[in-house]
Amino acid sequence: MPSAHLDTFARDALPPREWQPEYLFDLPSLQFPPQLNCATALLDDAVHVHGWGDCVCLRAPGVTWSYRELLDRADRIAHVLTSDMGLVPGNRVLLRAANCPMLVACWFGVMKAGGIAVTTMPMLRAGELATIIRISRATHALGDGALAEELREAATAEPTLRQMRFFHGGGAEALEPAMAAHDLPYVNVDTASDDTCLLGFTSGTTGVPKATMHFHRDVLAVCRCWPPHVLRPTADDVFIGSPPLAFTFGLGGLVLFPMAVGASAVLLDKVAPPQLYEGIRDFGATILFTAPTSYRALVALGHDLRALPLRKCVSAGEALPAATRTLWRDATGIELIDGIGATELLHIFISADEASARPGATGKVVPGYRAEVVDDEGLVVPPGVVGKLRVKGPTGCRYLNDERQRAYVRDGWNYTGDAYFRDEDGYFHYHARTDDLIISSGYNIAGPEVEACLLQHDAVAECGVYGVPDDERGNLVKAWVVLRPGVPRTAATVRALQEFVKAHIAPYKYPRAVAFVAQLPRTATGKLQRFRLPQCEALPLEETS
Numbered sequence: 001m002p003s004a005h006l007d008t009f010a011r012d013a014l015p016p017r018e019w020q021p022e023y024l025f026d027l028p029s030l031q032f033p034p035q036l037n038c039a040t041a042l043l044d045d046a047v048h049v050h051g052w053g054d055c056v057c058l059r060a061p062g063v064t065w066s067y068r069e070l071l072d073r074a075d076r077i078a079h080v081l082t083s084d085m086g087l088v089p090g091n092r093v094l095l096r097a098a099n100c101p102m103l104v105a106c107w108f109g110v111m112k113a114g115g116i117a118v119t120t121m122p123m124l125r126a127g128e129l130a131t132i133i134r135i136s137r138a139t140h141a142l143g144d145g146a147l148a149e150e151l152r153e154a155a156t157a158e159p160t161l162r163q164m165r166f167f168h169g170g171g172a173e174a175l176e177p178a179m180a181a182h183d184l185p186y187v188n189v190d191t192a193s194d195d196t197c198l199l200g201f202t203s204g205t206t207g208v209p210k211a212t213m214h215f216h217r218d219v220l221a222v223c224r225c226w227p228p229h230v231l232r233p234t235a236d237d238v239f240i241g242s243p244p245l246a247f248t249f250g251l252g253g254l255v256l257f258p259m260a261v262g263a264s265a266v267l268l269d270k271v272a273p274p275q276l277y278e279g280i281r282d283f284g285a286t287i288l289f290t291a292p293t294s295y296r297a298l299v300a301l302g303h304d305l306r307a308l309p310l311r312k313c314v315s316a317g318e319a320l321p322a323a324t325r326t327l328w329r330d331a332t333g334i335e336l337i338d339g340i341g342a343t344e345l346l347h348i349f350i351s352a353d354e355a356s357a358r359p360g361a362t363g364k365v366v367p368g369y370r371a372e373v374v375d376d377e378g379l380v381v382p383p384g385v386v387g388k389l390r391v392k393g394p395t396g397c398r399y400l401n402d403e404r405q406r407a408y409v410r411d412g413w414n415y416t417g418d419a420y421f422r423d424e425d426g427y428f429h430y431h432a433r434t435d436d437l438i439i440s441s442g443y444n445i446a447g448p449e450v451e452a453c454l455l456q457h458d459a460v461a462e463c464g465v466y467g468v469p470d471d472e473r474g475n476l477v478k479a480w481v482v483l484r485p486g487v488p489r490t491a492a493t494v495r496a497l498q499e500f501v502k503a504h505i506a507p508y509k510y511p512r513a514v515a516f517v518a519q520l521p522r523t524a525t526g527k528l529q530r531f532r533l534p535q536c537e538a539l540p541l542e543e544t545s
């Protein structure tokens, strides 16, 4: 397949073929031609082949763009990148903004020009941006003027980044005036289907971040596996959600999947539960993508969620506790669609739709993928036995220039780092991250299982469970709990929570230590960072009168 990349950095940084996973393209919809540009399929074809030009594509407060308007902007940006900023196919373009329509236009501009998008979390600071620029050797950047300072600072440390333009106020480097100077359609670069088009940085909890490499065909492959088989959206759907577009959960749920069916997406720059609720209400959203904690928090706001046109709600990023599934169903009448995905695999590979959801289980393997639970020797374990989850499908892990490739991919399988068990009916049940297992007095205890139990108690708003070193037991199960408003922080509450756990799951799993905290440590993508729990400052117990 002739690569269109004149800058061969990405191709040269790919792991050797024998270190990559095996790819499966069994589904008829996964037969890709040798040359393929994902922007042509998702954007140009939407207007010129499917006739969706006048349909609403993207919305944000005060903004409504049709598919034609998004295409027009993306074409102009591709011209600016190529003609004004000197981009050649294969160059990496750092993108930086809160979720908004212009960020999507920039992303498609990069795809069209044959560049490689490196979308970054808006909250990253100069030091972290410099690391990303260094690893990806980003040569260009497009971003929101409001976030320009940190990027300019990072660029002084990393001179490979030569060209920057900013939208929504960019001063001397403003993007919009440059776009206004180009009004011819852009002829998309004829990329190979296996030319890299995006680098997704892992939301890694520790260590140097890893960049995962994804091809043009991967972007289309994820649109053809989980959405048509599990989500089943229609052109009338209005997608909304909290994950940043830098997180592939957000890119798929808020850009790729709506556009693959001619639907529209609402992009919000602020997505804390109150703003997310207002967005759902004001834009009449029908499909919601967010994380388990956000579903819990939305219920706690106490608004009338049943009165909304919302019809499908997707939870991913962390295990969905059964208690949260029940809370959401009771508040809305909607059964959550859980799905496990990973940056390495681009999107969701195990999931269940609202009709076949099973509380406590993530779901079944998504068509297009295969999944197994194996022991340390790589042998499949019987149903009900916890082991390591491994998957393969059309997408898979390729770390850019990183030794850790050998740990994630073994014997052609992607090992996600999760402990799971499979039941007799083929449902996969999450147990823990393999590195989050607590070994106490010789027992293997999964923090998430204890958390799921505590969350069923009325006093608990949020909680995290982790092991702390203990002379006698090796590790002690400890819970950090954010109490619901009005619940007293007393020794009696501690005892009540401990008794509750003992009464509901095997008593040896109960938290022997409990601390009350104001909030839990989370990553930029909303995941609980269990290893940071021991550093949380405990709130003092209240005196009982």
Ligand code: 3UK
Pocket: 202, 203, 247, 248, 249, 250, 315, 316, 317, 318, 319, 320, 338, 339, 340, 341, 342, 343, 344, 346, 347, 348, 362, 416, 417, 418, 430, 433, 525
């Ligand atoms: C955990 C889950 C239980 C699991 C992601 C959907 O989360 C995403 O990607 P990341 O690279 O993290 C991957 C890891 O997160 N996880 C995610 N979803 C679930 N655990 N139940 C779930 N439903 O440990 C996994 O290995 O940040 C999720 C789509 C795209 C994504 N990138």
